[in-house]
Amino acid sequence: MAATTETLAQVQEMADDKYKYGFVTDIDSENAPKGLSEDIVRFISAKKNEPEWLLEWRLKAYRHWLTMPEPNWAKVGFPAIDYQDSYYYSAPKAVGDGPQSLDEIDPELLATYEKLGIPLKEQEMLAGVAVDAVFDSVSVATTFKSKLEEVGVIFCPLTEALEKCPDLVKKYLGTVVPYTDNKHATLNSAVFTEGSFVYIPPGVRCPMELSTYFRINAKNTGQFERTLIIADKESYVSYLEGCTAPMRDENQLHAAVVELIALDDAEIKYSTVQNWYPGDENGKGGIYNFVTKRGACRGRNSKISWTQVETGSAITWKYPSCILQGDNSVGEFYSIAITNNRQQADTGTKMIHLGRNTSSKIISKGISAGHADQTYRGLVKMSPKADGARNFTQCDSLLIGDQCGAHTVPYIESKNKSAIVEHEATTSTISEDQLFYLRQRGIPVEAAVALVVNGFCREVLQQLPMEFAVEAQKLVGISLEGSVG
Amino acid sequence: MLEIKNLHVSVEGSEILKGLDLTVDPGEIHAIMGPNGSGKSTLSHVIAGRDGYEITGGRIIFQGEALTGMEPEERAAKGIFLAFQYPVEIPGVANTTFLKEALNSIRRYRGEDELDAMQFVKMMRKKTEELNISDDMLKRAVNVGFSGGEKKRNEILQMAVLNPSLAILDETDSGLDIDALKIVAEGVNKLRSPDRSMLVITHYQRLLDYIIPDKVHVLAHGKIQRTGGKELALELEEKGYAEFDEAAA
Numbered sequence: 001m002a003a004t005t006e007t008l009a010q011v012q013e014m015a016d017d018k019y020k021y022g023f024v025t026d027i028d029s030e031n032a033p034k035g036l037s038e039d040i041v042r043f044i045s046a047k048k049n050e051p052e053w054l055l056e057w058r059l060k061a062y063r064h065w066l067t068m069p070e071p072n073w074a075k076v077g078f079p080a081i082d083y084q085d086s087y088y089y090s091a092p093k094a095v096g097d098g099p100q101s102l103d104e105i106d107p108e109l110l111a112t113y114e115k116l117g118i119p120l121k122e123q124e125m126l127a128g129v130a131v132d133a134v135f136d137s138v139s140v141a142t143t144f145k146s147k148l149e150e151v152g153v154i155f156c157p158l159t160e161a162l163e164k165c166p167d168l169v170k171k172y173l174g175t176v177v178p179y180t181d182n183k184h185a186t187l188n189s190a191v192f193t194e195g196s197f198v199y200i201p202p203g204v205r206c207p208m209e210l211s212t213y214f215r216i217n218a219k220n221t222g223q224f225e226r227t228l229i230i231a232d233k234e235s236y237v238s239y240l241e242g243c244t245a246p247m248r249d250e251n252q253l254h255a256a257v258v259e260l261i262a263l264d265d266a267e268i269k270y271s272t273v274q275n276w277y278p279g280d281e282n283g284k285g286g287i288y289n290f291v292t293k294r295g296a297c298r299g300r301n302s303k304i305s306w307t308q309v310e311t312g313s314a315i316t317w318k319y320p321s322c323i324l325q326g327d328n329s330v331g332e333f334y335s336i337a338i339t340n341n342r343q344q345a346d347t348g349t350k351m352i353h354l355g356r357n358t359s360s361k362i363i364s365k366g367i368s369a370g371h372a373d374q375t376y377r378g379l380v381k382m383s384p385k386a387d388g389a390r391n392f393t394q395c396d397s398l399l400i401g402d403q404c405g406a407h408t409v410p411y412i413e414s415k416n417k418s419a420i421v422e423h424e425a426t427t428s429t430i431s432e433d434q435l436f437y438l439r440q441r442g443i444p445v446e447a448a449v450a451l452v453v454n455g456f457c458r459e460v461l462q463q464l465p466m467e468f469a470v471e472a473q474k475l476v477g478i479s480l481e482g483s484v485g
Numbered sequence: 486m487l488e489i490k491n492l493h494v495s496v497e498g499s500e501i502l503k504g505l506d507l508t509v510d511p512g513e514i515h516a517i518m519g520p521n522g523s524g525k526s527t528l529s530h531v532i533a534g535r536d537g538y539e540i541t542g543g544r545i546i547f548q549g550e551a552l553t554g555m556e557p558e559e560r561a562a563k564g565i566f567l568a569f570q571y572p573v574e575i576p577g578v579a580n581t582t583f584l585k586e587a588l589n590s591i592r593r594y595r596g597e598d599e600l601d602a603m604q605f606v607k608m609m610r611k612k613t614e615e616l617n618i619s620d621d622m623l624k625r626a627v628n629v630g631f632s633g634g635e636k637k638r639n640e641i642l643q644m645a646v647l648n649p650s651l652a653i654l655d656e657t658d659s660g661l662d663i664d665a666l667k668i669v670a671e672g673v674n675k676l677r678s679p680d681r682s683m684l685v686i687t688h689y690q691r692l693l694d695y696i697i698p699d700k701v702h703v704l705a706h707g708k709i710q711r712t713g714g715k716e717l718a719l720e721l722e723e724k725g726y727a728e729f730d731e732a733a734a
Contacts (some may be wrong), residue, residue, distance in 0.1 A: 440561055
């Protein structure tokens with residue numbers, strides 16, 4: 001009894017630990033005026049020198065958006081968003097002309113990355129990772145381009161792709177997540193300002209992990225990245241996305257869209273470490289992360305695998321999904337979600353089985369501490385044509401303290417008699433026995449909790465590429481220092 | 486090494502230890518025997534600093550320092566090791582990961598350099614060889630799916646790695662068949678050293694056939710009722726604990 005009380009006290013103590021990556025860089029932004037209107041949409045499109053068809057698409061999205069209600073089915077609560085109180089375009093001035101090398105980058109910007117422990121220069125040398133760095137809404141540096149060009153891989157900001165390969169963009173943009181999809185995705189379609197584009201040509205195995213670091217910096221700037229990845233026949237790519245954000249007071253909307261397309265025999269592995277500012281211990285000032293991520297396994301034997309480590313944001317609303325259209329295609333979803341203090345997360349996946357012998361696997365690990373509330377929400381759908389389709393789902397929740405919540409909401413729809421769907425779920429807590437055992441061996445309580453939680457998440461951490469796994473484990477530790485006891 | 490004076494301990498308001506005295510000198514092995522419910526496990530948990538035990542009187546001095554109020558991890562760092570009666574499972578955490586974290590935590594506390602991965606592996610190899618423990622056990626998650634014997638051997642391995650100056654074996658023999666018991670006892674004997682004291686807590690005499698104690702204490706009704714040499718254990722085996730029940734009644 002006493003032990004539980006003490007553990008809770010320690011949780012509280014550690015919850016007061018300040019957000020370690022909270023700092024604001026002082027850079028002039030070239031902002032569009034506050035608010036959202038057709039003019040703003042046109043302004044953004046003009047800033048980007050976009051083709052007419054894209055402007056039209058944006059405008060259709062904007063007009064549709066006006067008619068859409070807010071999605072309200074997720075188990076999260078927050079005051080209504082005032083869309084007119086936000087900026088929709090800002091660009092660091094220093095990069096207006098497009099820098100050719102890191103030397104041309106605003107030094108303060110580079111310093112910010114260094115504080116985050118993701119210096120571009122080192123990354124270039126160390127990990128062999130090509131970085132398309134998004135600072136606010138404009139890409140400021142892209143590295144390793146030549147190496148990728150050798151094998152024909154296109155990896156660039158989406159805007160640049162519109163010049164380089166407009167046909168590809170036009171062919172695939174909005175085909176996985178249509179502009180009518182949901183309120184957040186529709187808003188993104190109207191006002192997206194940046195994001196990455198990846199195209200892997202047939203038969204090419206991308207020679208390096210591709211990675212993008214997102215970062216919100218300018219005050220009151222919503223982030224609307226849009227990422228489009230196409231893996232052509234028999235190709236393979238592993239894409240890493242990670243982010244941290246500086247401390248601030250106003251809530252910020254982050255409504256990104258990610259679309260993946262895998263053609264015959266192609267494979268896309270998409271990994272995310274998400275560490276947006278979660279707000280203070282009362283939940284004030286955190287990021288709203290309302291993201292639409294979806295992959296289409298269009299080709300036969302194609303595979304899309306999502307791995308996510310979600311530790312940040314005040315509210316997370318995110319369901320990376322797979323549409324398994326091609327016969328024998330495979331969808332995977334590996335997730336760790338950590339919520340703490342007043343954080344809320346409603347996350348999960350959708351596996352839509354359309355093709356024959358399609359299979360999917362869902363491994364979800366949720367950790368909730370403090371007053372946080374977390375929901376796993378997943379849909380597994382077997383369509384009438386999905387003969388021999390299979391799904392396995394495992395949802396494990398770990399509760400720390402007695403003020404937090406964990407919920408599992410699986411939806412299963414099977415319209416095919418030969419399809420097999422399995423669902424397993426567990427809820428557990430870090431036991432006093434475990435903590436005492438570890439502490440008796442000399443491990444301080446914080447580290448003991450981190451160890452137990454890392455063990456709990458192991459199946460998912462193992463899915464991450466090596467360079468990301470280390471970072472993710474550290475992040476789990478950091479989140480726990482500030483959130484778990 | 487360890488000096489316990491007039492120790493009174495309550496759990497949720499009821500007194501379990503009622504004035505216990507015990508002195509263990511360096512290098513000595515003491516056996517604590519007693520009937521169920523006599524306070525044997527309470528004693529081991531109190532020395533290790535587990536929450537939920539209220540010390541209402543007396544004190545525990547370890548290497549000249551009072552332990553009262555010290556966190557379990559601090560006591561561990563100062564050289565106290567408890568081999569658990571029921572070792573706890575930590576799913577997903579490899580035994581090596583756990584041991585490295587434990588050892589380096591202790592080293593950090595003591596102001597010593599942490600071992601890097603290479604040094605650690607080298608040290609582990611030596612320890613597992615000495616104790617005849619397969620590498621396989623190191624890769625598995627801590628105690629998950631271990632047999633009773635494996636769990637106890639794992640405790641002994643941890644003891645070997647952390648190298649404590651006081652080891653408390655809490656009913657290490659419980660749940661072991663005779664072969665497993667021998668193997669565990671053999672491990673313990675290998676770790677006997679003039680710098681290390683051991684407190685062997687057991688209900689049965691049979692463990693003491695393999696781990697020969699310097700002294701045997703009978704704990705009943707919250708106090709040490711009798712102290713003797715190893716022959717006391719044999720006497721208890723024959724007569725049982727009945728006389729202590731009567732003495733206290």
